């Protein structure tokens with residue numbers, strides 16, 4: 001019977017692949033036909049043809065990419081009319097036969113929901129669920145669950161497709177995260193399919209799939225709200241470049257390439273900040289009071305002189321009175337425009353006043369000055385050296401970089417705008433001119449850019465006009481698509497990309513990533529507990545509609561600027577307008593390691609979100625001491641070698657102070673097989689500081705000197721908790737000479 005069923009599924013899946021191959025060759029032929037068409041017609045029809053060609057290319061690419069695991073599930077649905085059964089297959093993409101009957105449902109389609117969420121208690125119209133495990137194109141295993149209420153499990157919770165899930169969880173890691181479409185669990189699916197609007201916070205302990213869920217949610221939202229999000233884009237923010245490298249294959253493997261991935265250091269276009277400030281400096285720069293400081297800094301760059309300024313214009317002498325400047329400033333500010341754009345108005349106001357003054361002066365001396373002369377006078381005044389100096393002294397055009405750099409490098413000016421700040425506090429900001437901007441400078445630059453506006457206000461107008469034109473083009477393209485009845489094959493964005501004359505055709509994602517003022521349709525924030533109030537302000541500006549998925553674990557917060565509770569973080573920013581979902585099952589870490597990590601966390605007073613681990617492995621958590629400082633690093637290398645020999649990826653997580661000596665010893669042992677920091681993700685052995693390990697996972701982990709990690713980090717207990725919860729199989733602790741094992745172990 002089981003063999004017959006297996007054979008039946010093999011046939012079905014073979015049929016699906018045949019259909020996939022057929023569709024691909026059909027798309028290839030269409031593409032060839034479009035390319036063959038004579039290049040004629042007007043610019044727009046040529047562009048449309050280009051856009052279709054690109055759409056076919058994308059479709060071919062998508063059909064080729066599907067490759068493995070095209071189909072992974074089957075639902076047996078109760079037919080309400082006959083009480084018989086209907087079968088629905090679930091896969092990575094949707095496929096229909098020639099008569100447009102569904103052969104395979106996209107995992108994100110509404111009808112696929114029961115595959116992930118049905119239980120014996122709430123079968124959602126399903127009689128049974130089947131998981132298909134495939135190798136290449138062949139089904140090698142099937143696993144059935146029947147929704148029979150007499151078989152309800154006692155806790156009311158159960159794992160779906162346990163065999164397939166455990167196989168996925170025990171597989172060796174590669175340094176890159178994979179998609180989990182075939183084994184998404186019910187509590188995760190609820191989060192993934194939660195509605196688009198509003199702020200959704202997903203809290204869960206380490207390994208509960210927060211990152212996986214956040215990325216699948218991005219793919220789900222793009223599928224379900226394709227039209228809305230296609231033109232505004234989705235932004236995924238992660239803590240570091242290493243983390244982005246770890247997750248960057250997931251969305252493309254789900255067929256989604258239109259998402260902007262950004263680390264916190266990359267949120268200001270044109271800057272790739274990698275350096276971190278010292279914890280106290282980062283905490284100050286991240287605090288909400290910096291927003292007010294930047295505002296005061298900008299304001300203080302508008303200065304009314306105390307005395308009248310003597311000007312010489314083509315030999316004529318004029319006095320520029322402080323009151324004229326003050327009045328021109330007040331009128332310019334009334335417009336509410338950003339600083340640099342307001343300056344244009346200010347200059348106009350002053351020039352108008354000086355022109356009147358000069359004309360009166362000339363008339364008093366008997367010259368006739370009529371209206372046609374005024375324009376010449378104004379031009380003389382505008383280009384006069386004295387006038388330019390006076391205008392710049394009163395209101396200098398500023399870039400965000402110059403403003404922020406001045407804050408750090410001009411202590412006397414800083415003192416004038418920081419009021420009650422102590423000298424020690426001001427000194428935290430002090431830095432030499434020309435130093436590289438850090439990750440915590442990014443929100444200050446963005447804040448400054450928001451207040452300053454475009455440095456070249458003429459450019460701002462051009463950009464606004466371009467944006468308006470693009471919006472009109474998108475509307476036209478949508479209408480064209482509707483008229484031509486090719487919806488689903490080609491997107492309005494790709495048609496619009498075809499309209500553009502420029503040789504560089506940017507996708508929505510590329511456009512969004514290079515435009516600081518871009519507002520996204522949805523923002524996903526991972527490891528969100530790490531964000532400072534200033535970083536939140538940047539993200540809120542990028543989503544005026546407040547459509548967010550925020551995932552994280554407050555117990556893993558590591559920096560002084562990060563949050564310890566969601567309500568204290570979010571309430572000052574968005575009030576109570578957010579909803580919370582919790583994930584409770586740990587899919588990464590075996591139970592003996594979870595228990596050890598939670599005991600150590602509790603013993604140090606850290607409140608952690610308890611999670612239930614789905615598996616155990618045979619390796620106990622070990623802790624051994626080294627005899628001397630020198631042998632500590634050598635022992636770490638031995639431990640890493642033993643783990644690497646057992647197969648899979650290995651991470652050595654150590655206090656920052658030990659990284660140089662460990663680098664030497666590990667390089668001797670593994671040569672190019674070891675990588676420090678981000679580089680380690682693609683090697684057999686990665687050597688990481690605790691902060692770099694955030695969000696990552698490895699088959700085996702060696703934690704060197706837990707006490708050193710606690711001592712060196714601002715939130716030491718959290719840093720150790722993060723380090724101990726990275727492994728999927730084995731954990732070893734190495735203690736420095738004289739170091740006690742962590743309390744609670």
Ligand SMILES: Nc1ncnc2c1ncn2[C@@H]1O[C@H](COP(=O)(O)OP(=O)(O)OP(=O)(O)O)[C@@H](O)[C@H]1O
Pocket residue numbers: 165168169177178180183184185188204205206207208209210211212213553556587588694695696697725
């Ligand atoms: N339903 C699932 N099926 C298969 N694998 C899963 C599932 N859920 C999570 N995983 C796997 O569990 C591991 C941990 O997931 P993830 O990194 O998303 O957890 P996290 O909650 O973000 O952890 P942390 O807080 O430590 O960053 C990953 O390897 C992920 O692929």
